Amino acid sequence: MRRFSIFIGLLVAMCYASCESNKHENKEETKYLVSSPIQMDTSITKDYVCQIHSIRHIELRALEKGYLQHIYVDEGQHVKKGQRMFHIMPNVYQADLQKAKAEAEVAEIEYKNTKLLADGNVVSANELAMAKAELDRAKAEVSLAETHLGFTDIRAPFDGIMDHLEVREGSLLDEGELLTKLSDNSKMWVYFNVPEAEYLDYITTTKKNEKQQVELLMANNKKFNQAGIVETIEGEFNHETGNIAFRATFPNPDGILRHGETGSILMKVPLDKAMLIPQKATFEVLDKKFVFVLDENGTVQQREIVVGAELPHLFVVEKGLSLNDKVLLEGIRMVRNGEKIHYEFEKPESVLSHLELYAE
Secondary structure (H helix, E strand, C coil), rough: HHHHHHHHHHHHHHHHHHHHHHHHHHHHHHHEECCCCCEEEEEEEEEEEEEEEEEEEEEECCCCCEEEEECCCCCEEEEEECCCCECCCHHHHHHHHHHHHHHHHHHEEEEEHHHHHHHHHHHHHHHHHHHHHHHHHHHHHHHHHHHHHHCCEEEEEEEEEECCCCCCCCCCECCCCEEEEEEEEEEEEEEEEEEEHHHHHHHHHHHCCCCCCEEEEEEECCEECCEEEEEECCCCCCCEEEEEEEEEEECCCCCCCCCCCEEEEEEEEEEEEEEEHHHHHEEEEECCEEEECCCCCEEEEEEEEEEEEEECEEEEEEEEECCCCCCECCCCCCCCCECCCCEEEECHHHHHHHCCCCCC
């Protein structure tokens, strides 16, 4: 019985040693996939918080004092250029116009009489000139009275959409009092701030007289259905933020955008000779990104990299790698720093062909 137990124990030990040997051999035989960074021209899409403004957004104010007799429009209504919007009680201004016309008629009669006398050498040329000046003054008073009367009708200066009504019918208006606001939303000006370094990249890579096309991501996280064009850049930087304001213009045929909205501008930024690696080849330690690089002996060494931009499935590497480095692509959780491994090299072009690459 004792001999049998010893035999069983030896058999178990041999089996265990055999299994460990097989595991060791399998581990040694495992080949890991490695590749190198690739350099190519591509582009990234950067987003900037933006403010959306109407191409024309003005305040409509009363130009004369008086009672607001009629309001012909409503809040949110689309109005046409020249459409009557408000009417101030015109009685006083009509009376002023009638008075001015009567005085002009008297002045004209005086001038005609004086001219007849001047033609007969009864009065001097100076008296005729005085009569002519009085007639001109009276005509100017008529024109001024007509202007004041015209101000009692407030009409739309352009096609647009009305804002909130600040007054109601019957209100006693002062000169210059706010009535409403009017927005021309046929086109929209979208302002966004760009950091100094990105401004320099933009201004040095964009061809002269070439307009940069941009997209607008609205507040509901959907893209606006029209493309915009960067038309102007402000003249100076904000010294507090280090940014400079860009302005893009978007057509707004369906009237979707309104003055005061917010969103994000999406602008493509070209990257010349960018160094790319697959995202799956990286790992993070304390918010820093690392890769495993193989030396000439096939030993993996952990190395920190600096990522300048992110593409779908790819990172743009700014620092930490060279084009000749061999980077571990798969099994980064299975190896240890300083471990020697067996590997198989795959060309970076072949690696990228298996990824959903966004590049130009």
